[in-house]
Structure formats: C-alpha cells, structure tokens
Amino acid sequence: MPASAPASERESEREVTITRVFDAPARLLFEAYSKPEHIKRWFGPVGWPVTLCEMDFRVGGKFRFAMTGPSGRQNTPFGGTYREIIPDRKIVYDNGFETKGAGRMLVTVSFDEHGGHTTITIHTVFESVAMRNSHVSRGFEQGTNSGLDQLGELAAAMAAQEAKSA
C-alpha cells in the first residue's frame, strides 16, 4: 500500500489513470462491478476468461480472481479487500497477485453520470515506481530498453517449442 512505498517515491510517479465514457447509467455499470455473474462476463482481456471469481462485495469483504489464458492453465490468483463502496458512485479496493514479494496496488473506480452517459475512472496507485513500470507499457519499454516486438517473437518461438514437445 502507499504507506509502504519508499518515502522518495511520490504518488504521482506510482499512479496510472484510465477513463472511459459509457452510454449507460452508472447504476448498471456499478451493478456489473458488484456481482460475480457479471464480472465473469466482462473482466479481463479477450482470451483470458475469469475462471476463479470469489467476491464478498461489502466494505472489508475480500475478492479473489484468477484468469485462464490460451495455454489452458489458470494464472496466479490475485485479489484483495474492498475498502470503500458508495453505491453507483465509487469502489475502492486493494489488489495484488498471490505470489511472494508481489507488490500491492490501491484501485479507486469512480462512476460519474451526466446526461445519460457515465464516465468510469480507474485510478491505480502502485506500491512502488518499479511496480508501476513493470505493469505499464511505457514504463516497461523505458525500463528494459528492449522493444516488446523482440519479446513477442520470443514468446511465439517458445509457444511453438511447447507445442512441438506436447
């Protein structure tokens, strides 16, 4: 959590903000966030369905999700605690992977409805600048100075190798 970040690392260097406008009422978008049967229908990238979805949607309640990728194996679960819930307005939770040493993040999701449109703002504060950079493309590229294409080719080579040996 922010409290454990190095003192020299300002929050502004550890955060990412994502926004999207929906042609739908906040009420429905909040609903989509608040129940597992909805979460399973939209959460996560295409091809990475949520295959573990436990959630106790109340302040202090915990959630635990995992996704299964194209390899068919379930990825490491992640989850945390709901810190604040204001119906149709705001959800605050902490989150992180269930792996030793994996960092935590604090996520605030805001729903702002105006004239039938709702803006969702996802504000994430990572535990450290390093964690932010390992999760955010721009930072990752700068940090590794490598170009993700090379890694994409490598992943393809590895997938081919795995298919051959399977």
Added chain:
Amino acid sequence: MADGAISHSLDRVFAALSDPTRRAILARLAEGEATVSELVEPFGFSQPTISKHLKVLEGAGLVARGRSAQFRPVRLNAVPLAAAAGWLGNYEQFWAESLDRLDDYVKVMQQKEKRNARKRTGK
C-alpha cells in the same frame, strides 16, 4: 513442476526478461535444450556469468535443469512467459480490453432490463 511454474512471481519474470543476454539465452533454448557449456560458446561469456544468468532465469521459473549430474541440460519453460505475456505491457491494455467488453456487456444488461420492464407493465 506445474504448480511451481504457476506460482512464479511476475515481477521475477519481468526482471529476468529485462536483460538482453538472458533473452538471448531463452531464444537459444527455444530451439531446444542445451548444456551450460553449449550456452557459453555462442555468447562469449564465462561459465560463471552464464550460470548467474541461468540462476535468475531458473528463479523466475523460465528454465528448468535436468537431473543428469554430469550435464544437467537446461530447458526452457514457457508457462511463466505465457502468463507474463498476458500482462505484458499491459495494465492499460488489460483495462482497455476489459472496458471494451464492459461496454458490450452493459448493453446486454440494458436490453435485459427493458425486456423485464415490458414484462412487468403487462401483456
């Protein structure tokens, strides 16, 4: 092995991939397993240097060592990489794709609500 591979730390995977020599080692292993001495030749590094890189890759679950005491061939393990690729880049990408799906799904919710409203208001 599968459990260990899945419970890898993404941070370790990304850290392991951040070094060009280690990426080159993985690319070489993608063609097939190799002994340490077979890895030393093409890279022009000393054996201890290669071993150090292998230790990092092994710690990230990206490679596994064989049991044969004499050669202990190194094999790549693509599972953590596949997991990392799903996140690569990608917190923003993750949300971009999720929110695309939410946009579609909330329309389904709206349709359902309309249908239910019609049912309630009568025949």
